[in-house]
Amino acid sequence: MNEGKVFSLYDFTALTKWIDTGLHHAMSPFWAVITELLIIGVLILIFYALIGLFLVYAERKVCAFMQNRLGPNRVGPFGLFQTIADLLKLLFVELVPIKNADKFLFNLAPFIVIIASFMAIAAIPFAKGLHAIDLNIGVFYVMAVSAMGVIGILLAGWSSNNKYSLIGAMRSGAQIVSYELSVGLALITVVILAGSMQLSVIVEAQRDGWFIFKGHIPAFIAFILFLISSTAETNRGPFDLAEAESELTAGYHTEYSGIKFAFFFLAEFMNMFIVASIAATVFLGGWMPLHFGAWAAGFNHVMDFIPPFIWYIVKTFFVIWLMMWFKWTFPRLRIDQLLTLEWKYLLPFNLVNVLVMAFIVLMGWHF
DSSP: OOGGGTTGGGOOHHHHHHHHHHHHHHSOHHHHHHHHHHHHHHHHHHHHHHHHHHHHHHHHHHHHHHTTOOOSOSSSGGGTTHHHHHHHHHHHSOOOOOTTSOHHHHHHHHHHHHHHHHHHHTTOOOBTTBOSOOOTTHHHHHHHHHTTHHHHHHHHHHHTTOHHHHHHHHHHHHHHHHHHHHHHHHHHHHHHHHTOOOHHHHHHTTTTSOHHHHTHHHHHHHHHHHHHHHHHHTTOTTSOGGGOHHHHTTGGGTTOOHHHHHHHHHHHHHHHHHHHHHHHHHTSOTTOOOOOOGGGHHHHHHHHTSOHHHHHHHHHHHHHHHHHHHHTTSOOOOHHHHHHIIIIIIHHHHHHHHHHHHHHHHHTOOO
16 A cells, blocks of 8 residues: 555644744744744633533443433434533532631642542644644653642642542552552553654654554553553542542532532543543554554455544543443442552452563564
8 A cells, every 4th residue: 555645634733834834924933933822722621621521421421321311402403502511510619718728729639639639631642743743752641730730639639628528639659559550561562562752753653553553462451451541640430549439428529619610520530531532542543544564455445434533532522431341330449459450450450460461562462
């Protein structure tokens, strides 16, 4: 197949370069960069809001399906406007001041949580040439900035002057710090296979086959371990000990109301979207279509006509559906079971899996 013609119809590189060149011709380099940053920021804000609202709706529908219910079906067609109605309600709810709370940290915490997810989403390649920044340490960057969200959670729990909030924050801190190790090791397994931490390079390396297939059994094991660990890292059920309603009211955001509560709520869904995007990018080929070898050239050519952004979205929402399936299928773990799962099972499995993948790559046994 002529690789030079593949995806040329859907390559956004020429468009982004044209915008960059046009801005630099129209204004000074400083203002051109500022304008580009503003454009990217507004686009990410819009995307963030739309995806967040849709995921809340999808969560309700998936939950209803699992429990043999209908879910939202009154406000708008198929209940599509129910989430918007809830957002408007949260926007106009009174912000209740908390007596004896540390006001500065209490107000700062939700912004830290949501800014961390904003920073992480900037490095994700949505299609060829369609990403805010293409860092050569993209995997490391996403892991680093997404882990900053726990600072906001710890601040929220401590500054609320509420014992339930503090317990929830301490649980979340222990949980995220623990499972961050397994998330990192699962990604290192793929980095060894790809030979790079740059997300665009990792996607390009999957042009002739996704890593979940090319990397043999270790890549598939790393995918499963990443799913479990990232579900725990985002405080999703059955690992939602930090906000266990039956024990801690609402956990670390018990004392929050209105738009501040909405920030925590939205950040949780966006963190789920980010880890699903990373899973789709490093294991399932990102925006790359499904290709089999040269013997399936006709099938590969047909797959090339589907826009890369559609491939990326479908793969990401498939992983999100798996995470929602986990939440509404398995009962919540106890905190000791949660930490035992990580330190006694997932971490040793990951360490062995990294060594096996390194050996396979060294011997050249991967596809």
